[in-house]
Amino acid sequence: MLDNPLNSSAISGDFNHRKYRPVATFNKSDRRWPDQVITKAPRWCSVDLRDGNQALVEPMNPEQKLDLFKLLVEVGFKEIEVGFPAASQPDFDFVRKIIEENLIPDDVSIQVLTQSREELISRSFEALTGAKKAIVHLYNSTSTVQREHVFGMSREQIKAIAVEGAVWVKQCAQQQPDTDWTFEYSPESFTGTEMEYAVEVCDAVTDIWQPTVEKPVIINLPSTVEMTTPNVYADQIEWVSDNIARRDCLQISLHTHNDRGCGVAAAELGLMAGADRAEGTLLGNGERTGNMDVITAAMNMYSQGIDPMLDFSNMDKIIKVVNQCTNITIHPRHPYAGELVFTAFSGSHQDAINKCLHRRQTNDVWDVAYLPIDPADLGRSYQEVIRINSQSGKGGIAYVLEQDYGVQMPRWLQVDFSRHVQHLAEQNEGEVSSKEIWQVFRETYIGSAQAIQLDGYQLTRQDNRDQLNATMILENKHVALSGNGQGALDAFVGGLTQLIGADVVITDYSEHTLGNSEQSDAIAYIQLSIDGQRYCGVGQSADIVEASLRAVLSACSRAQLVMSPLPKKA
Structure with a gap:
């Protein structure tokens, strides 16, 4: 008897789950991070101008990069990865421009990325000549798949690449003593690397750099490709923190990607697991499905009463600049930033929001149904909170009329009037504007056409x-x-x-x-x-x-x- 095709777990053609195998979970029985809570913001590093830029179909031109750099400074980033100057002349020229034109605030460190190759490291330091504060971010890939299928190298050979790069970075920095240098190392594809080997390579690098409590080194542990659930990443971060040498002289940094849609969640659990720093981009732009969305992560903290140390009060300006620089349109339901994220069309949602806002006093702790934060904090108006379509109810209609025209309909009138707006919305097959609602209200109850x-x-x-x-x-x-x-x-x-x-x-x-x-x-x-x-x-x-x-x-x-x-x- 043939199987019912509707009950088959596989679809004919190339869509075949059997060619994949689950990523091995990390065996850690003493995990502490599930009992932790985030109580303060990490050190944030924006990688919009490097990771976000290389992900664009049309990379930013110098004017766009400068506009975005100025925005990042205005928002409050103190560490900004400005490019990969050894990889392209435009990146090199941009780094020179912001240094030579003194466009970098004294409290901001610019960061550049370089592979562990001598000529690329030398070129990176050339680009940074004259910088007051700079982070040199060294990386090489350590994962099993990269070692075996891309490079064809042993563990020792891969570690030697990292160590040689660390030596070259240290030597180049010594030749420019007037710059306040910070070193950063990433075992690229960290989440696909054996944990004990990742620690072995990081320890070998810090053996060269010799960090101190006063002058720490950044160890960045990237989820270069998000391979499994965020809890596994948290286990890995906690294990590394427990086993890496010189932990008190290190800043453990996160760099999550969003291949599984969990970039923010992985970063949050990584911070709970003991990380000190997080790299990401505004609105999550980056290779493939993107980097961690810093706005979402920071605003998640803000909604819990934690100072995110970044200012997103002018969200519309942020969206405008990012859109102009990247040519990427933001989704209307994007967390915190999208046009519709604080908007309710549902009648029951509208009624709950309306009642909460009416009862709220000016200095009350924010506690409004369906609104995790006050839209006004991001420069959004309350007129955007409730909008009317055929799914809306009497509470939403009443809210719109009160906000825009001062009409405070009693409940019995809300019930009577809502059917008139419902009829209009069904005829329009879409959203009904505040002006249209007011017109229907006047025609129904007040207008000169009354008998x-x-x-x-x-x-x-x-x-x-x-x-x-x-x-x-x-x-x-x-x-x-x-x-x-x-x-x-x-x-x-x-x-x-x-x-x-x-x-x-x-x-x-x-x-x-x-x-x-x-x-x-x-x-x-x-x-x-x-x-x-x-x-x-x-x-x-x-x-x-x-x-x-x-x-x-x-x-x-x-x-x-x-x-x-x-x-x-x-």
């Missing part, structure tokens, strides 16, 4: 009773109304009941001003029961009594009590 209009009124008071005489316009005819009651509304509804013979009862009412000045209009909301059926109305006027009377007539118009000349019920 019954108030022409004028007079109100007098005698013996604690109010006498109201009003004139209404119905089908271009004037209709007089007179009533007596406890207050203008009571008198008006009483007179209306006598005039039309219907049973009119006020079931709910509220009012407020639409602004903060004495000249601001008043708006009144009313719900009437007319012969047992409920109808909502809204009135607006500079006079609160007139606004209330107009709200009553709005509800009557919506009840379709269009009777000329409003004869009494028989």
